[in-house]
Amino acid sequence: MKISTKGRYGLTIMIDLAKNKDQKPISLKSIAKSHDLSEHYLEQLVPSLRNAGLVRSIRGAYGGYKLAKPANEITAGDIIRTLEGPITPVEGIEDEAPAQQSLWIRIRDAVKDVLDTTTLEDLSNYDEAQENEPYMFYI
Numbered sequence: 001m002k003i004s005t006k007g008r009y010g011l012t013i014m015i016d017l018a019k020n021k022d023q024k025p026i027s028l029k030s031i032a033k034s035h036d037l038s039e040h041y042l043e044q045l046v047p048s049l050r051n052a053g054l055v056r057s058i059r060g061a062y063g064g065y066k067l068a069k070p071a072n073e074i075t076a077g078d079i080i081r082t083l084e085g086p087i088t089p090v091e092g093i094e095d096e097a098p099a100q101q102s103l104w105i106r107i108r109d110a111v112k113d114v115l116d117t118t119t120l121e122d123l124s125n126y127d128e129a130q131e132n133e134p135y136m137f138y139i
Contacts, residue, residue, distance in 0.1 A: 025064030
């Protein structure tokens, strides 16, 4: 399974909204500018996110988008399935030999588990500095 730009950019939109959940609505223009993405492309993704109940739009001069529910109630799986469809590593596994079917099912279930246990809150609170810290050895 390959996640396309729809899924990747959709996660970008949602993470930005989660990071700014206590502020005014966020415009797609500001998200596009801060990540060097096409605003027009982001505009194509938002209707699916809105129809799935993940975001809501605010009209007016200071309008934009906000999360439709708390970030800890939205998973990466919700976003990816909304924009990409079902999570399947290969099509037509029913035609595969049983050993191969088992492998594809285990891969699918592992990916689903990661996506469904990673919340938008987890992603928005991710600390890049934590990943880049050198190991400290004590003697």
